[in-house]
Amino acid sequence: MSNAEGFILEKESFPNLISLLMKEADEVYGPKEVNAGVYDFRKINKPEEVRLGEVTTVTPPLKKVVRPPFEVLFKFKGEEIEVDYDSKIRAIVGVHPCDVNGLKLLDKAYSNAGKDPYYFSRRSNLIIVAENCTRADDNCFCTSFDTGPELREGYDLLMTDIGNRYLVEVGSVNGEKLVTKLNLPHAKDEDLKEKNTRINLVKGTIRKKLNTVNLKRTMEGSLYHPIWKELGEKCLSCGICSVVCPTCFCFEMDDKLNLDQKSGVRYRTWDSCMFFEYSEVALGGNFRRARSARIRQFINHKLNYWVDQFGTFGCVGCGRCIRQCPANIDIVEVARRIGGS
Amino acid sequence: MEAIKNQYIPKKIKIIEVKEETKDVKTFKFQFLSQEENRFNFKPGNFNLLSKLGAGEAAFSLTSDSEEGNYFENTIRKVGRVTSTIFNMKVGDILGFRGPFGNGWPLSKAVGMDLVLIAGGLGLAPLRPVIYHISKHRSFYGSVDILYGARTPMDMIYTNEFKLWQEIPDVKLELTVDVVPNGVSWKHNVGVVTTLFKNIRAKPDSSVVMMCGPEIMMKFASELLLRMEFPKENVYVSLERRMRCGVTKCGHCQIGPKFVCRDGPVFSLAEIWPLPDVIE
Amino acid sequence: MDNKVKVGIFKLTSCAGCQMVIVHLEDSLLEINKYVSFEYFKMATSKNEEMQPVDIALVEGAVTTSEEVEELKEIRKNSKVLVAIGSCATTGGIPAMKNDTSQVELEKYVYKNLIPLTSVKAYGLNEYVPVDAYLYGCPIEGDEFLQLMANLLAGISPRFPAPSVCKECKIRGNYCLLVQGKKACLGPITRAGCNALCPSNGYPCTGCRGPSLDSNPRSLREILLDKGYSQEEIKKLFKLFNSQVSEFVEV
C-alpha cells in the first residue's frame, strides 16, 4: 500500500489539512500546549491550536482515544442490557512514530483470544496523520526498538518537517483521498533527500540505548536479582509509568449503579500492576504484595513476557515512563544494570 | 464494522436451587433462561463469570457434572461485594453468566493412569466435575486417591456426597482437618493435607496429580510431591488470580507470560514452577 | 413514605463542607428523596429533635470532645450502617492537626482567658466505633456519595478502589507538579477518587483523601528532600490532613 512518492504541504497551508480533517471526521485531536513547554493531545477546535514538531506528549494519544480511560461497556436496566459502540470517526494529527508503533502493539493485546469489539470499533474509524520526529530528548530511545524516529507503516498520512514545508507521504487509501482533496503537489527528489538528512540528524541525537540483544534471556534470569528489592524501596507505586505507557493495556471492570438501584453501567477503566489492589484476591490474599514484585512485573512484562505473549517487546522506547517517574526509575538503566553492562 | 463477538455481555441465567454447604459457602444450581443455551458443555476445571448487574462480576469454578446439559452449578464462598450479593439471592432470581473459560484438567492425558486429587477447603469445587467424570468413565483410569483437607469439619463442602464417592470402585477418599473444635466428633485424620501423602497409592511414574487449594498449601504439597518423585509434568494445580474480563484483555490474571483465564487456571508444575508471584 | 430508608446526617467537629457537597447535589436531591427520608440533616431540615433509629448514618467530622464520643456511640447504637464522610471523620483530618500541640497551649492561643473545655485529642470515628464504609476527601466527592447511596440502598457493599491520585492526574494529561514543577505534591501516595482536582488546577495534592493502598511515603520524603524541602516542611505537609495516619506520620 505504502507509496514511496510524496507530496508537499506548505506550512502556511497546514491549517487547510486540519480544516479538511474537521470536515471528514467527527473529532480531530492534536498536540496542544497545555502548559508552558508541555504538550498533550486534546480535541482541536481551531486549526491554530495544533502544535507540531514538539517532543513526546504527557499521555499516549492513541491509547487514550482508542481505549479511553473510562469506557462504558454496556448500560443495564433491571436485567436488560444495552450496548452502544462508539463508531465516531476520529482524526488524530501529529502522532509520533513511537505512538503509532505503540498502537500496533495495543492492537495485538486487544485481538488476543478474540477481538475486543469496543476497541476495534474505534480503531477501525481512526485517521492517523503521523509526524516523523525532527527532535528528540534525553529520554527517547526508540532507535533501540526501531520504532522511530521514522515511521514505516501504520499511518494514513505521514508528515516530515523539511524546513518551511512538510513532506507528506501516503499510507492508505484514506490518506490518498485526503491528499487528492487537498490537491497537493508532488514532492521532488531533493525533498525526499531532505527528509532523510533530517531524520538521520535526529537519530544522531538519540543517545539513550537499550541493548535488545539477549534482552529477553537476561530478563528471564533476573527474577531474583537484588535490584528489585532496591527498586521496591524507591518506587512510589503511583502507577504513573503504566498510565503514560502507550502499550499498557490492563483494565479494571466494575459497575456503577444509579439511584433507582436498577439501572446503571458496567465500565472499564485503566488499571496498573503497580497498584496494590490490582493483584488482590479473595480474603486479603495478594500475589504481588511487595512493591518489588510489582515493579518486577511491570519491567518484565515489557521486556520479557510480551515476547512470549505477542512475539515482540512491549516497549516502543517513547521514554514517557522515565520522564514522568517522580522516583527517577529508568527502565533502560534497570535493564542495563541487570545485563551487567 | 464487521461483527465482532462481544465477549463482555453476560447471558441470563436463573437460580433453580440453593444448597447450604457451610456457614459461608453455598452451592447454586443455575439454568439458562433461553432453552437452547442449556445444551452447554464444559470441561472439568473450567470456570465461568457470574454477574449481578450493579454489584459486578466474579469468577467461579464450574462444579457440576460437565456432561449434564440441563443445568450447572457454582459453589460460592461469601468474601466480598459480588459474593455477598449473590449469597442473598434465592431461587428464581436472575444472574448473568459468561464462559466457560479456561483449559480444564488434563483428563485425556490421564487416561490409563492413576489419579491423585488433592484439595484444600473450597479447592474441592473445581475437582468435583472430575469425580463426576470418573464415576461415569471409571474404566478409563487406574486407582483414584482423593485427599481432602479443610480447617475444621464444619468447613468441609459436599459432605453428603462423600459416601457416593467412596462407593465408586477403587476410589479412596481421605479426609483431614487442621483443628477439631471442642464437642465435635471426628473420626478421620488431623493435620495438614500433606500428612495424608503417605497413604497415596498411586505410583509416581504413572499417575497424574490434580490439586487445588490455598496457594501456600499447594506450594508445600508440590514440594513434597516432587520429593516423592512425581514428575513436574504430571502434577497439575489450579490457580486463582484476580480476574476481570475472562478473555485475556484486562491483564489481571497474568503469571509471567501466562494468562490464567486462557492458559490456565490449570497448569502443570513444569510450566510455572517456581511461581514468580505467590499469593500471600 | 414508611418504606423509605431512614437516613441521618450527623456532624461532629467539622466545617460542614461535606454536608454542603450533599446539599449541592441539586440534580439528585429530589431523586434521593424518593427512596430516602432524611431523619437528621441539620443543614437542610429542622425535623430532627431526638435520636430515632436510622438505617444509614452518615457522620461528618472528627471526634474532638468527650461529649462527641458519647454522641457518636449513641449514633452507632441507633444505626444499621454507619458511614464516615470526609477527611475529618475518616482520619481526623484538619481538626486532628491540633493533636500536635498541647491542649493548654491551644486554648491559651485562641482563648485569651481560659474556660473549661472538654476537648480531647481529635480522631476519626473508627477510633471509637466500628465504621462500615468511608467516603474520603476534604470535601467528599458528590459522585462517590451518589454511588454510596445507590449501593447501600440496593444492599450492595460499596467499592471505591484506591490507586494513587497520580493515576487520575496523568489520565487528565497534566504536567507533573512534582517532576516538572518541583512542587511538593502528595499525589503519588494519596488515594484517588477526586479526579486529581487539585493538581489539575495547579495546586499540589495535599493528601486529603488519605493514603493510597501500600503507598510509599518514605520514598516521597527522599524525593522531596532531594528537591530542597526541609524535613520540617515535609512533616508539615504530610501532617496537614493525615496527622493521625500511621503510614504518613512514621516518616
Add this chain to the structure above:
Amino acid sequence: MNNKREINIRYISRVEGQDSVLINVRDNTVESVLLNIFEPPRFFERFLIGRRFDEVHYVTSRICGICPIAHVVAALRAVENAIGVEVDEQTKTLRKLLAMSGIIQSHVLHVFFLAAPDYLGYPDAIAMANDYPEVVKKAFKLKKLANEISATIGGRAVHPVSASIGGFLSFPTEEKLMKLKNELIEARKDAEETVKLVARFSFSELIRKQEFVALSKPNEYAIYDGNLVSSEGLKVQEKDYRQYVEEHYFSHSNAKFSNLRNRSSFMVGPLARVNLNYNLLNDEAKRVAEEAGFRVPENNVFKATLARTIEVVHFIEESIKIISEIKIKEVKPTYSWKPGSGIALTEAPRGLLYHSYKIGKSGSVEEADIVTPTAHNAYNIENDIKTIVPKTLILKNEGETKKVCEMLVRAYDPCISCSVHFLNLNVEKDS
C-alpha cells in the same frame, strides 16, 4: 416516656461545646440572656502557626464549608498584604466574581432552605417541594448556577483551589464563561421573583437602635476590600481595624464576642451592607428593592432575608457585567516576597470577615488572627434576644418564644449549619 433531651443529638456546631441560649426570667422580666454560640476557628489560629504563607488560604478554607470562598479570599489578601505582593486587575476581578458566586449561593440557600420553609411552615425545602415544586426547582437552579461559577473560577465549589497568592493557578475557558453568562441572564427572572416571594413573607418585627457595619468603597458595592464604615458615622481604614473592634469573652461561651471600642455591639451582614451602600447597588437591584417596599435604613432585623434577595439580584447583574468584559490572559502567578504583617477585611455572605497574619523570615506564619462574621454578630444577637424576649413572653408561650428567637437568630444566619434548631432554650422562671 423517654426524656427528649437525653436522647437528643445535641447539635455540636463548630464549637467544642454546645450551642444554647439560657434566659433567666424573674417576675416576667428578663434578667439575663446567655447566648452560647459557636467558635468558628476551631484552633485554626494556632495550627496555622508554622505553616507556609502559601498554604494559609488552603487551610483557612476549612474553617467553613459553607462560605469557604470568603475565607480563601480574605486569607489571600491578608497574606499578600503581609508579604508585600500586589495582584493585577484581572486577579482582583476574578476574585470578586468568585466571591460573588459564594454570596449568591449562600443567600439562595438561606432564603430557600431556611427562611422559606420557616415562613411557609415546612420542616425543610424537600418537604416544601411537594407543594411548591416550582419554587424549589428555581432555588436549585440558582444555587447550582452559583456553584458552577465558583467551580469554574475556583476549581471547586466547596474549598476552591485555584485562587492562590499572587493570582490564579488555572483559568476558565472562554466557552465555559459564555455558558455561565447565558445562564446568568436566564437567572435574572428567577432572582427577581425570589425578591417578590420573600417580600410577601409576614416578617416579625424587631426594631432596636443599633449600629450597622460594613465595608464601603466610593465607586463600588464593596465586598473585596474597602474601608469600614458604620451607620453611626464610623470610618476606619482596613489596617486600623483592631483599634476599633474589640473582642471580649464570656465565661458561658466558647465564642468570642465583638464590640466597637467604647460602644456596644453591632450588626454586620446583608442588611448592614444594603443599608450602608444602597446607592452603590446597581439599578436592577434598586428597582426590585423599591418594588418590594424596601426602604433604607431598614431597621427591622428580620428583613435581613429580604436584603439577601436584593443582593442576589445585584450580584447576578455584576457577574454578568464582569464576564462580558473580561478577556482572560493566562498568566501564572510570579512574585517575590518579604516578611511582614498584614490584615484583610472582606465581606463574606454573612458579613464582615477579618484575617490577619504575621509572616516570618522563613516564610511561615508567626501570628494569626481571624474574626468571622458570626463572631462579629454574636453580641448583637444576644442584645436582640434581650429586647425581643420580654415582648414575646407576653404570649405566655415558651414554644412561641423559642420560635421567634430561632427565627431571629436565623435572620442573622450565623452559619447555616448551626442555625437550624440549635437553640436549646431554657427559660428559668423564678417565682
